[in-house]
Amino acid sequence: MSGPRWGRVTVVSPGLIGGSVARGLRSRRLCREVMVVARHEAAIRTVLDAGAADAGTTDLTEGVTGASLVVLCAPVSALPGMIRAAWPHLVPGAVLTDAGSVKRGVVEAARECPTRPDASFVGGHPMAGSERSGFEASDGDLFEGKVALVTPTADTPAAAIAAATDLWESLGSTVRHLSPETHDHLVAEISHLPHLAAYALVAAAEADALPLVGRGFVDTTRIAASAESLWTDIFRDNRRPLLDALTRYEAVLDRWRDLVARGDWATLEAELGRAREVREKLG
Amino acid sequence: MSGPRWGRVTVVSPGLIGGSVARGLRSRRLCREVMVVARHEAAIRTVLDAGAADAGTTDLTEGVTGASLVVLCAPVSALPGMIRAAWPHLVPGAVLTDAGSVKRGVVEAARECPTRPDASFVGGHPMAGSERSGFEASDGDLFEGKVALVTPTADTPAAAIAAATDLWESLGSTVRHLSPETHDHLVAEISHLPHLAAYALVAAAEADALPLVGRGFVDTTRIAASAESLWTDIFRDNRRPLLDALTRYEAVLDRWRDLVARGDWATLEAELGRAREVREKLG
Numbered sequence: 001m002s003g004p005r006w007g008r009v010t011v012v013s014p015g016l017i018g019g020s021v022a023r024g025l026r027s028r029r030l031c032r033e034v035m036v037v038a039r040h041e042a043a044i045r046t047v048l049d050a051g052a053a054d055a056g057t058t059d060l061t062e063g064v065t066g067a068s069l070v071v072l073c074a075p076v077s078a079l080p081g082m083i084r085a086a087w088p089h090l091v092p093g094a095v096l097t098d099a100g101s102v103k104r105g106v107v108e109a110a111r112e113c114p115t116r117p118d119a120s121f122v123g124g125h126p127m128a129g130s131e132r133s134g135f136e137a138s139d140g141d142l143f144e145g146k147v148a149l150v151t152p153t154a155d156t157p158a159a160a161i162a163a164a165t166d167l168w169e170s171l172g173s174t175v176r177h178l179s180p181e182t183h184d185h186l187v188a189e190i191s192h193l194p195h196l197a198a199y200a201l202v203a204a205a206e207a208d209a210l211p212l213v214g215r216g217f218v219d220t221t222r223i224a225a226s227a228e229s230l231w232t233d234i235f236r237d238n239r240r241p242l243l244d245a246l247t248r249y250e251a252v253l254d255r256w257r258d259l260v261a262r263g264d265w266a267t268l269e270a271e272l273g274r275a276r277e278v279r280e281k282l283g
Numbered sequence: 284m285s286g287p288r289w290g291r292v293t294v295v296s297p298g299l300i301g302g303s304v305a306r307g308l309r310s311r312r313l314c315r316e317v318m319v320v321a322r323h324e325a326a327i328r329t330v331l332d333a334g335a336a337d338a339g340t341t342d343l344t345e346g347v348t349g350a351s352l353v354v355l356c357a358p359v360s361a362l363p364g365m366i367r368a369a370w371p372h373l374v375p376g377a378v379l380t381d382a383g384s385v386k387r388g389v390v391e392a393a394r395e396c397p398t399r400p401d402a403s404f405v406g407g408h409p410m411a412g413s414e415r416s417g418f419e420a421s422d423g424d425l426f427e428g429k430v431a432l433v434t435p436t437a438d439t440p441a442a443a444i445a446a447a448t449d450l451w452e453s454l455g456s457t458v459r460h461l462s463p464e465t466h467d468h469l470v471a472e473i474s475h476l477p478h479l480a481a482y483a484l485v486a487a488a489e490a491d492a493l494p495l496v497g498r499g500f501v502d503t504t505r506i507a508a509s510a511e512s513l514w515t516d517i518f519r520d521n522r523r524p525l526l527d528a529l530t531r532y533e534a535v536l537d538r539w540r541d542l543v544a545r546g547d548w549a550t551l552e553a554e555l556g557r558a559r560e561v562r563e564k565l566g
Contacts, residue, residue, distance in 0.1 A: 236548050
């Protein structure tokens, strides 16, 4: 066995995702040192007391300096500013990546940074969210068995792709590469729209109905317990693909409404059956 | 301790729900004898081999005769015919009930049966469904901790209400009474619409997106793995309330689409927050 894969890895914003990255790196001894950057001293103390990192700072520049890999795990609206702030301080050879749910904004922010042949950025997105948030919900095994998406562009250096791929694979995920545009389009369908749909199911239910719910409603709307600030952020950042996905979704609902209204049960059953077959394959 | 609560209880159609009722009655010794009625001998043998019943028959008349409580657990479209077929054969004092997801049709079928002062019907609906179906998915503890709905009308004898309430409470559920109309209206919102919405989320997702899904999509669409024949049946039987619930749901989606399109993030976040608060209370 060789030593740890990385020297210092810096995790910025140790919430659910960042805390889980820090814990996972440390428990697997994947790097010599895990450094966390948080806005408040109290958050850093919590992370250090939990044994989830070796060191911490509230200063992004200090946190980035000396790191061979920097993983930005803040809410999506904060990421472009962090990329711009971190970029000049990356040491030669360093890779900057993120864990945000939308990729267009971060990829554009990185593209607009001054050219540096000795540092690189690639977007990432572990599909490991939860309705819970914050460091107290973090778990070093959160990424085990999950899918993680890495979103290179034509300009992304191979070293950056390799580092981000290594990171998520080392934490137990299966990594898939896709373009930032494809990512945002597909994730709108399988994550952003389902969140909006789940919130809407709750919003559309009358108060009298809620004491009667069974497991079906509870599971279907679990993600509607997610922090609305994070999701408003994501919807804002991925507005166009979300609207497109919503249009496709409402087209299906409208078609099925029409089948129900007309009493065309055979066609409805056939269409539900196709969806059931697809869903069964997801396990 | 007194002896078992009932003499013979007959469970018609021992699938997920019926099999669970039979198992739960037997394991808790709630009656002297559990009789099952199924269409095929093979199904009866399976139930008896599993120790889920004491006796079985493919003949509804034979199964109903001598039972103090008859629980119809077939798909909703089969229930009115079963009520008509069972009614003349109920012994004096017997209570007939069902476990279907829609109550208008069964209540009407029972109302149209010849008056019998010595037998009674009341509708029931355990909120304990699953994407799985069939006897092999049954579980005697399925109803523990769940809500069960009992739907009397102004004409329902107190003895019928008491028997159906006893049944579900004995199996571990919390029972709530509501009118058949209110039941169908509220259940459309918290069960039927969520099923349609979940099937539609799967139908609206492109094939390329499916290998990328995380737990959010998997949970939100779990019920889209449900048997489409059962759900087409339910949608047919509860058409008007389902369409009303769909209208309310699409009104929320349309309003939120407008907020996203206009970029009114503060209003959107406030509305998502109200849904999140409601959802959190469901646990």
